[in-house]
Amino acid sequence: MSQARIVTRFAPSPTGYLHIGGGRTALFNWLYARGRGGKFLLRIEDTDRERSTPEATAAILRGLTWLGLDWDGEVVSQFARKDRHAEVAHQMLARGTAYKCFSTKEEIGAFRAAEEAAGRYPIFLSPWRDADPATYPDRPYVIRMKAPRTGETIISDRVQGKVTFRNDQLDDMIVLRSDGVPTYMLAVVVDDHDMGVTHVIRGDDHLANAARQTMVYDAMGWPVPVWAHIPLIHGPDGKKLSKRHGALGVEEYQMMGYPAAGMRNYLTRLGWAHGDAEIFSTEEALAMFDLDGIGRAPARLDFKKLEHVCGQHIARTEDAALLHELEAYLAASGQPALTEGQHALMLKAMYCLKDRAKTFPELLEKARFALTARPVAPDAAAAALLDPVSRGILKTLTLQLQNATWEKAELEIILTAAAEQAGIGFGKLAQPLRAALAGRTATPSVYDMMLVIGRDETIARLNEAAG
């Protein structure tokens, strides 16, 4: 049997931003398809007209784009396909695998209330299931799936294994509402079938749905896709994800300054493993990712590890690309863009910055010496370092730097000698120098700073501080 081309999809409902769990689901689908030369499709499940908004759709698309998850073809609107769904519902009717049900919401509600009051599990069994069409009343009806009443439905899941559901636990779900709008349960199946989806990778909150959906596939005589129900992500406290945990929309993470590559890496490892692989590029992830590596237990978000992974990625990213991403971060978070001069200096400085930052805000903080303009405004700690004695030493140093060739080796000789002359350790010299050059007490190496800003700027800042 030849392996058909793999097609996966991400199908969010546009009722809010793309949250981190949805982002990971999309990522898994993307990795699986793209890693195997398959297609990754995007469908917006907007059949709930009350709660769906175009703003949410836009936010989801932005989130996916930032994460670098590109999809094939046009974004499919589920609502736009409602006629096709209705058509299938009627085909089911014609095939005898569905029937018209005239029970009203009130009747069903009353039934449920009575069952629950009696301490029973309310499975509504429609009296119209086998009714004679001649007895049909003249009023609105829904179309219900004629689900098997006995036996069991078995889901063969790539993550959960074989999961068995007793058919008598499942009721005849509605596939077409009385207003002619299809329900999710029908729409997903029709869409996945029509779009040629071969692998359904989604949250395990859909596991039970897979059984009902299997019945629709069977009713239509369509091949059932491969299922892979992945565990949900929990907050750091192990509870379900909510805004309280800071586990917000994917875009919030972008605002916090995490690089997309780091997010992908972290999210890939959350609930999935391949031996001891921890830090890897997207290309490597694409090559390694497989459904077999997905765990069955929900995973918690760990910001410390996220930061570590992001730091590794920042350190590995090529300078120009990193600067480009930093500027995108600036724009996305509403901060002023870099001037041409700052851009050039950042590019020059990147080598001594990227090893020490885990997020873009940290990178910016380390880059303060390169981004600031004279007069350098020292913070309290830095100002305290610039006492009269230190200023005197800096003044002398300025003279010695005047004609230095601006190379690290020579600067080392000069600074070391200066410290000796002053009768202090190198550290005692480096601190005021740091304060003068960056206005801060924590900065990159003094040599790196001097090399990056150049002789003239270095001397100007020293004079300013010494004066």
Add this chain to the structure above:
RNA sequence: GGCCCGUUCGUCUAUCGGUUAGGACGUCUGGUUUUCAACCAGGUAAGAGGGGUUCGACUCCCCUACGGGCUGCCA
């Protein structure tokens, strides 16, 4: 309530009946050092509980506890 899923260091996880239960983050100690980081070395720390099956269980089965999901004319 019913059905379904889950449970290995604090956290993410490896292990697919036989290991001193491995790695990573965190944390602790030491090193490097020019501050903060980064980096390097080392330490710390785990099979929810109870029954089975087996020569041998983290691994297979059952029960309990705990957590989660579903149980809509929501998706």
